[in-house]
Amino acid sequence: xxxxxxxxxxxxxxxxxxxxxxxxxxxxxxxxxxxxxxxxxxxxxxxxxxxxxxxxxxxxxxxxxxxxxxxxxxxxxxxxxxxxxxxxxxxxxxxxxxxxxxxxxxxxxxxxxxxxxxxxxxxxxxxxxxxxxxxxxxxxxxxxxxxxxxxxxxxxxxxxxxxxxxxxxxxxxxxxxxxxxxxxxxxxxxxxxxxxxxxxxxxxxxxxxxxxxxxxxx
Amino acid sequence: xxxxxxxxxxxxxxxxxxxxxxxxxxxxxxxxxxxxxxxxxxxxxxxxxxxxxxxxxxxxxxxxxxxxxxxxxxxxxxxxxxxxxxxxxxxxxxxxxxxxxxxxxxxxxxxxxxxxxxxxxxxxxxxxxxxxxxxxxxxxxxxxxxxxxxxxxxxxxxxxxxxxxxxxxxxxxxxxxxxxxxxxxxxxxxxxxxxxxxxxxxxxxxxxxxxxxxxxxxxxxxxxxxxxxxxxxxxxxxxxxxxxxxxxxxxxxxxxxxxxxxxxxxxxxxxxxxxxxxxxxxxxxxxxxxxxxxxxxxxxxxxxxxxxxxxxxxxxxxxxxxxxxxxxxxxxxxxxxxxxxxxxxxxxxxxxxxxxxxxxxxxxxxxxxxxxxxxxxxxxxxxxxxxxxxxxxxxxxxxxxxxxxxxxxxxxxxxxxxxxxxxxxxxxxxxxxxxxxxxxxxxxxxxxxxxxxxxxxxxxxxxxxxxxxxxxxxxxxxxxxxxxxxxxxxxxxxxxxxxxxxxxxxxxxxxxxxxxxxxxxxxxxxxxxxxxxxxxxxxxxxxxxxxxxxxxxxxxxxxxxxxxxxxxxxxxxxxxxxxxxxxxxxxxxxxxxxxxxxxxxxxxxxxxxxxxxxxxxxxxxxxxxxxxxxxxxxxxxxxxxxxxxxxxxxxxxxxxxxxxxxxxxxxxxxxxxxxxxxxxxxxxxxxxxxxxxxxxxxxxxxxxxxxxxxxxxxxxxxxxxxxxxxxxxxxxxxxxxxxxxxxxxxxxxxxxxxxxxxxxxxxxx
Ligand SMILES: Nc1nc2c(ncn2[C@@H]2O[C@H](COP(=O)(O)OP(=O)(O)OP(=O)(O)O)[C@@H](O)[C@H]2O)c(=O)[nH]1
Ligand SMILES: [Mg+2]
Ligand SMILES: [Zn+2]
Ligand SMILES: [Zn+2]
Ligand SMILES: [Zn+2]
Numbered sequence: 014x015x016x017x018x019x020x021x022x023x024x025x026x027x028x029x030x031x032x033x034x035x036x037x038x039x040x041x042x043x044x045x046x047x048x049x050x051x052x053x054x055x056x057x058x059x060x061x062x063x064x065x066x067x068x069x070x071x072x073x074x075x076x077x078x079x080x081x082x083x084x085x086x087x088x089x090x091x092x093x094x095x096x097x098x099x100x101x102x103x104x105x106x107x108x109x110x111x112x113x114x115x116x117x118x119x120x121x122x123x124x125x126x127x128x129x130x131x132x133x134x135x136x137x138x139x140x141x142x143x144x145x146x147x148x149x150x151x152x153x154x155x156x157x158x159x160x161x162x163x164x165x166x167x168x169x170x171x172x173x174x175x176x177x178x179x180x181x182x183x184x185x186x187x188x189x190x191x192x193x194x195x196x197x198x199x200x201x202x203x204x205x206x207x208x209x210x211x212x213x214x215x216x217x218x219x220x221x222x223x224x225x226x227x228x229x230x231x
Numbered sequence: 232x233x234x235x236x237x238x239x240x241x242x243x244x245x246x247x248x249x250x251x252x253x254x255x256x257x258x259x260x261x262x263x264x265x266x267x268x269x270x271x272x273x274x275x276x277x278x279x280x281x282x283x284x285x286x287x288x289x290x291x292x293x294x295x296x297x298x299x300x301x302x303x304x305x306x307x308x309x310x311x312x313x314x315x316x317x318x319x320x321x322x323x324x325x326x327x328x329x330x331x332x333x334x335x336x337x338x339x340x341x342x343x344x345x346x347x348x349x350x351x352x353x354x355x356x357x358x359x360x361x362x363x364x365x366x367x368x369x370x371x372x373x374x375x376x377x378x379x380x381x382x383x384x385x386x387x388x389x390x391x392x393x394x395x396x397x398x399x400x401x402x403x404x405x406x407x408x409x410x411x412x413x414x415x416x417x418x419x420x421x422x423x424x425x426x427x428x429x430x431x432x433x434x435x436x437x438x439x440x441x442x443x444x445x446x447x448x449x450x451x452x453x454x455x456x457x458x459x460x461x462x463x464x465x466x467x468x469x470x471x472x473x474x475x476x477x478x479x480x481x482x483x484x485x486x487x488x489x490x491x492x493x494x495x496x497x498x499x500x501x502x503x504x505x506x507x508x509x510x511x512x513x514x515x516x517x518x519x520x521x522x523x524x525x526x527x528x529x530x531x532x533x534x535x536x537x538x539x540x541x542x543x544x545x546x547x548x549x550x551x552x553x554x555x556x557x558x559x560x561x562x563x564x565x566x567x568x569x570x571x572x573x574x575x576x577x578x579x580x581x582x583x584x585x586x587x588x589x590x591x592x593x594x595x596x597x598x599x600x601x602x603x604x605x606x607x608x609x610x611x612x613x614x615x616x617x618x619x620x621x622x623x624x625x626x627x628x629x630x631x632x633x634x635x636x637x638x639x640x641x642x643x644x645x646x647x648x649x650x651x652x653x654x655x656x657x658x659x660x661x662x663x664x665x666x667x668x669x670x671x672x673x674x675x676x677x678x679x680x681x682x683x684x685x686x687x688x689x690x691x692x693x694x695x696x697x698x699x700x701x702x703x704x705x706x707x708x709x710x711x712x713x714x715x716x717x718x719x720x721x722x723x724x725x726x727x728x729x730x731x732x733x734x735x736x737x738x739x740x741x742x743x744x745x746x747x748x749x750x751x752x753x754x755x756x757x758x759x760x761x762x763x764x765x766x767x768x769x770x771x772x773x774x775x776x777x778x779x780x781x782x783x784x785x786x787x788x789x790x791x792x793x794x795x796x797x798x799x800x801x802x803x804x805x806x807x808x809x810x811x812x813x814x815x816x817x818x819x820x821x822x823x824x825x826x827x828x829x830x831x832x833x834x835x836x837x838x839x840x841x842x843x844x845x846x847x848x849x850x851x852x853x854x855x856x857x858x859x860x861x862x863x864x865x866x867x868x869x870x871x872x873x874x875x876x877x878x879x880x881x882x883x884x885x886x887x888x889x890x891x892x893x894x895x896x897x898x899x900x901x902x903x904x905x906x907x908x909x910x911x912x913x914x915x916x917x918x919x920x921x922x923x924x925x926x927x928x929x930x931x932x933x934x935x936x937x938x939x940x941x942x943x944x945x946x947x948x949x950x951x952x953x954x955x956x957x958x959x960x961x962x963x964x965x966x967x968x969x970x971x972x973x974x975x976x977x978x979x980x981x982x983x984x985x986x987x988x989x990x991x992x993x994x995x996x
Contacts, residue, residue, distance in 0.1 A: 092482075107482075136482050180487070183490075184309055184451075187494065188490060189304050193491070201593075203598035204733050211345065212340075212376075214841070215836065216745065217836055218834055220834075
């Protein structure tokens with residue numbers, strides 16, 4: 014297995030690219046890890062062909078990118094696990110996830126992913142890189158957790174989580190009673206999505222429905 | 232039923248007051264009307280009430296003030312009207328309920344108790360004495376939901392009463408329960424972190440405010456509260472520091488976390504008191520059978536038949552032409568629609584025991600069926616308002632009831648048609664020659680018809696009574712009256728929110744959401760009322776766009792009625808063209824405005840209320856209320872306009888105005904100069920403007936329809952042209968003088984631009 018320090022750096026480089034759409038530069042390393050260790054870690058990464066240098070920019074190789082994605086995937090799956098199943102709600106979620114990501118092996122990761130129904134996004138609303146299990150699940154069986162938008166009219170499901178960066182939206186929905194645990198039924202999808210929850214019928218934008226993830230009840 | 236608690240009766244120096252609070256569309260206004268005996272608008276869609284209304288009621292312990300508030304889903308407000316309701320509660324209450332003299336009647340939709348209890352727990356935090364009113368008890372029974380009110384009462388520690396506002400049931404119990412109002416004994420435990428935050432913020436809340444509730448609002452990030460408490464920068468900084476430190480411990484936004492904890496708390500209460508039986512009440516078997524096997528097929532057939540008829544009408548020009556081919560087409564389309572509808576309904580709805588109103592509720596927003604239904608509804612409204620109201624009734628009012636000074640109208644017959652026989656039976660002849668005729672006779676006994684005083688009132692072109700008052704009443708009463716009748720039917724059945732569901736996609740193109748359907752359709756009734764209703768829209772941008780479009784392209788019912796009648800009786804093609812031009816301007820301007828104005832679109836989250844059978848009494852009452860409102864607004868302006876016209880024509884200034892207007896009116900729009908008068912009156916009232924355009928064209932050409940192209944240009948311009956004066960004043964009040972000036976500054980030249988371009992196009996073809 015790769016060394017935790019290297020994994021940590023790969024994770025940082027990857028999220029930096031995801032967030033800003035820019036390559037990380039060498040001087041950023043010292044913000045992420047112990048400045049004394051920067052040189053050895055960089056040497057190690059170069060040796061294992063995870064990255065190569067382009068002037069002062071650090072460029073992920075295909076192998077490095079794959080490795081980073083695995084780390085991110087473990088981190089974000091761990092977040093989901095902590096949040097949805099273990100209901101950890103403190104700032105400990107982030108740091109615990111950061112510990113998880115280094116000792117979960119592939120097999121455990123796959124079973125966590127399956128347990129959670131191959132989730133698409135982490136609690137912060139960021140995409141979880143899909144693993145092989147997710148691709149397989151998509152083909153063979155209907156995913157357990159899916160976006161509200163993917164239900165067909167008449168189907169019933171339970172809200173699993175709502176991922177949106179848009180806080181007023183969360184407030185509006187939750188004060189109308191649309192929360193994790195609420196059972197909803199899709200009434201119609203055209204011309205506008207209408208859902209039924211209890212005795213309330215709600216018309217919703219598709220943009221909002223896309224961020225509501227539900228678990229099919231069988 | 233109620234546990235009697237002995238509480239010392241306090242006779243405070245203030246008149247006590249009760250505030251009606253609750254989720255949207257639960258019947259607060261209906262209860263308000265029953266308690267106070269006054270009238271505020273009751274309609275079947277969320278967001279009817281946007282302003283606070285007050286009234287008084289004779290309670291069992293003397294007079295009390297009753298306050299109706301806009302509906303809220305959360306007392307930590309997310310929109311303007313929710314803030315209004317919250318503020319009402321903050322003003323009256325206090326951390327110590329004995330000092331405050333305001334009580335709260337929380338009106339709840341009994342079948343949606345979860346959402347009501349969510350609010351109850353917030354009222355408890357505000358320390359307000361509450362009576363919980365489970366309204367819509369009838370619908371609760373219908374759906375097989377039973378609520379253990381005794382248990383609920385003891386869990387909440389407040390009186391719980393059941394009412395059915397539409398049937399006037401339970402109001403006595405509600406009044407009796409008022410003195411027992413108490414602070415609900417609910418306390419949500421928000422967990423260690425949030426509770427710690429609350430206890431750190433509480434000391435910063437000034438006296439007289441409910442500490443826990445305010446602390447929760449601040450933690451939820453409600454900035455308006457900080458303003459309200461008059462916090463200095465340092466205190467605000469302090470609060471946000473506390474907030475941030477708590478937020479860091481949660482992965483969810485704090486307000487969402489608070490809502491979730493509260494909802495979980497409420498869920499327990501709900502599970503303990505509400506039982507849902509799987510059995511639902513069904514419609515009466517006879518009603519069901521006649522609905523499915525008679526009404527649906529017949530209506531569906533008529534639908535198909537009528538839609539084909541309308542297509543033929545627009546393409547052939549005249550209503551009456553029905554050659555064999557036309558008849559066959561109509562029959563085929565009728566059969567097709569009949570089969571489609573029946574197939575759709577018999578496959579599922581007939582077998583599942585759904586009630587008729589549920590089926591109707593679904594059909595009216597069904598992805599396919601909804602559109603023919605909409606077209607038929609519009610056609611029915613056109614027939615009622617445009618043809619019957621604006622044609623038959625206005626004609627009767629103008630010619631027979633008011634008549635003309637100097638010429639007797641000759642009276643009219645009272646008759647009724649004999650069905651199928653094709654002839655009428657005359658009962659008797661009414662020898663009434665018209666009010667103005669008799670006034671004329673009276674006037675001529677005193678002065679000669681050439682006298683200025685006589686002419687001021689009874690002049691045929693600009694007399695205050697002969698023209699101003701006659702038009703105002705003869706037009707407004709039938710057209711506006713029938714329009715509001717139809718509109719009331721749409722409101723009370725729950726059709727309007729379904730229209731919003733249908734049109735949401737289109738409205739998104741013009742920077743609005745489906746929610747804006749409500750003010751826009753109301754704008755067809757009266758732009759002034761509708762401009763007030765734009766408050767239900769979420770963002771400033773949406774409110775401005777809606778106001779602009781309403782002022783520009785939504786004719787008010789009086790104007791549209793007159794136009795629809797005249798155009799419809801001349802040529803279906805030209806009327807269709809008129810509708811098309813106005814609609815395209817609406818979409819075009821809306822589209823451009825949505826791109827130009829800063830700000831984003833808001834979310835479309837709208838509750839769709841159940842389809843209900845409208846109560847005739849409520850519709851009539853509402854119509855009467857609105858017509859009265861309309862008359863009060865229209866009559867003075869009609870009189871002022873007529874007076875101005877009188878002065879202008881007597882002093883000869885009108886000639887100069889027509890001369891001055893010639894370049895625009897004659898050269899650019901290609902209209903006779905006499906029509907300038909119509910545009911001037913249009914500044915005051917658009918409907919009056921339209922009428923005097925007709926009269927001017929009639930005078931010039933002998934008949935209105937002689938030059939349909941001119942008529943079209945004139946009507947397009949007068950429709951797009953400035954909103955009427957009262958509407959303009961409301962725009963200033965709601966949007967501010969600067970925005971209002973911009974709106975007018977855009978509309979007037981734009982209307983003439985479109986008219987001119989249209990004139991050029993019509994000339995070349
Ligand atoms: N079946 C039934 N319908 C009711 C009852 N009370 C009110 N309604 C209907 O519910 C609808 C809403 O009533 P409103 O009084 O306008 O409700 P509101 O709470 O004031 O609504 P907003 O002002 O929009 O928040 C109307 O169509 C009423 O006719 C009731 O007890 N039973
Ligand atoms: Mg109301
Ligand atoms: Zn990590
Ligand atoms: Zn995350
Ligand atoms: Zn997976």
